[in-house]
Amino acid sequence: MSRTRFNSADGLVEYLDLEKLEEDLFRGQSPQVGWQRVFGGHVIGQALVAAQRTVGSDRGVHSLHGYFMRPGDPSQPIIYEVERIRDGSSFSTRWVVAIQHGKAIFSLQASFQTDEEGLEYQDKMPEVAAPEDLPGPDEIRSTFLEGAPEHIIKYWRTERPIEVRPIMMEHYFTDKSLPPVQHAWVRTLGPIPDDRVVQASVLAYLSDMLLLDTSLFFHGRSVFSRDIQAASLDHAMWFHRRFDFSDWLLYTMDSPSTSGARGFSRGSLYSRDGRLIASVAQEGLIRMKN
Known part of the structure; x- marks a missing residue:
């Protein structure tokens, strides 16, 4: 079956979709873009779609917690098995296991809730430069990547369905210790359908971007450093407010701790108008190589 190229919102939505094999059993595919392992956000997004397919349309995801167990093989399908843990009057809980080659590679527990009115409060969005005032992909490739290591150049030249405009890129070019804080504007390359399930899965996909890298800033390294073995270990997400992908989102991140060959990072996703949406x-693993 032919698929849309994985360099647009349409391609991302298509690859996050799943084939139903049996009740509570689904199969997903990965894009063939030369990656050695499946991107963690891709597995999170697909697992969330599998869970949501077993929940009524009146209940949207409000939180998820996942653990990465083994690297995913992008050349093979991923099977998602859903267990219906509980359906209450307001909340539903689902457990999803992603399987490849007969072994679990990822597990997800997600909770869904009917829409309710309640108390409202949120932190204020940081004041940063607007995305229009930051270098776009062409400028990044032509100016900021000049003299950069080949593996960093390759990363920024790889086509992907999400555009990222970092507030600063210094950590790619220095081994100095930097504050473990990162801000970046992100958007999909094209519109996302007005579908709550699709939008949540796309947000879960992009939430796995940049976080692990932030935990290395203080140590003068990035996930591209040759002496670092880096991989996501677990991932948690809370969905606060309804949103859409009609404009840029600000992803603001910090890392309060690294220890035990692990780095811990936190992130907040804001809409352009300052609403905290997630x-x-x-x-993540940040092990020094011998």
Whole structure:
């Protein structure tokens, strides 16, 4: 079956979709873009779609917690098995296991809730430069990547469905210790359907970007450093407010701790008008290579 190229919002939505094999059993595919392993956000997004397919349309995801167990093989399909843990009057809980080659590679627990009115409060969005005032992909490739290591150049030249405009890129070009804080504007390359399930899965996909890298800033390294073995270990996300992808989102991140060959990072996703739409937390492996 032919698929849309994985360099647009249409391609991302298509690859996050799943084939139903049996009740509570689904199959997903990965894009063939030369990656050695499946991007963690891709597995999170697909697992969330699998869970949501077993929940009524009146209940949207409000939180998810996942653990990465093995690297995913992008050349093979991923099977998602859903267990219906509970359906209450307001909340539903689902457990999803992603399987490849007969072994679990990822597990997800997600909770869904009917829409309710309640108390409202949120942190204020940081004041940063607007995305229009930051270098776009062409300028990044032509100016900021000049003299950069080949593996960093390759990363920024790889086509992907999400555009990222970092507030600063210094950590790619220095081994100095930097504050473990990162801000970046992100957007999909094209519109996302007005579908709550699709939008949540796309947000979960992009939430796995940049976080692990932030935990290395203080150590003068990035996930591209040759002496670092980096991989996501677990991932948690809370969905606070309804949103859409009609404009840029600000992803603001910090890392309060690294220890035990692990880095812990937190993230907040804001709409352009300053609404906090989601919060993220992740611990990743940042092991020094011998």
